[in-house]
Amino acid sequence: NMIEVFTFGQVVKMYRYLADLDIKKNIGRQYQLDESKLWSWMKAIVDARNICCHHNKLFDKTNWKIARVKAIEPMLNQRYDTIYHVFSLMQYLLKQIRKDNQFMIDVEIMLSRYPGVNTSFPANWKDLWK
Numbered sequence: 001n002m003i004e005v006f007t008f009g010q011v012v013k014m015y016r017y018l019a020d021l022d023i024k025k026n027i028g029r030q031y032q033l034d035e036s037k038l039w040s041w042m043k044a045i046v047d048a049r050n051i052c053c054h055h056n057k058l059f060d061k062t063n064w065k066i067a068r069v070k071a072i073e074p075m076l077n078q079r080y081d082t083i084y085h086v087f088s089l090m091q092y093l094l095k096q097i098r099k100d101n102q103f104m105i106d107v108e109i110m111l112s113r114y115p116g117v118n119t120s121f122p123a124n125w126k127d128l129w130k
Contacts, residue, residue, distance in 0.1 A: 008049065012042045031096050032071050039087045040067035048086050059083050059117045075128045082120035091129050103127055 003011065015038065018024050024035035032039060044066050051058045064081045066089065075088040087107060094101040104126065111121065122128065 009046060012046050015042060031093060033069060037067035037069050040065065041093065044086050045090060048083070051081075053060070059120075084120045084122070084125065087121075088129070 006014070015024065015027065021035065024038075028035045028038045031039070045065055047064070048058060051061065060125055061083060063083050064083070064086055066080060068080060069089075072088055072092045075092065076085060091103055091107075094103050108126070111117075
């Protein structure tokens with residue numbers, strides 16, 4: 001499958017420039033999202049990746065522009081513009097692709113290595129992500 005060798009950035013660009021709205025809608029349906037909300041989520045993930053690649057502070061960033069989606073509301077806490085929410089939508093998408101993904105474990109390891117970081121994660125985030 002050709003798409004398996006693409007970077008996430010290439011996949012996002014390909015999605016963005018698809019001229020056929022029906023194809024975008026079909027892709028969104030795979031994740032139970034409409035095409036504009038999927039685009040919002042993809043953009044947030046790309047922005048997070050770019051922040052990491054350029055050695056900026058990811059966990060301090062707020063004001064993420066993320067489309068609200070009822071499917072992830074049970075995973076969220078009071079705010080909708082923190083890195084916790086970007087991670088929550090990543091977990092949601094990964095669970096749609098592979099139920100037994102290791103993302104939650106990787107996040108837990110990262111948070112245990114850097115306990116002083118203000119992550120905006122609620123105390124019960126692991127329960128919310130199940």
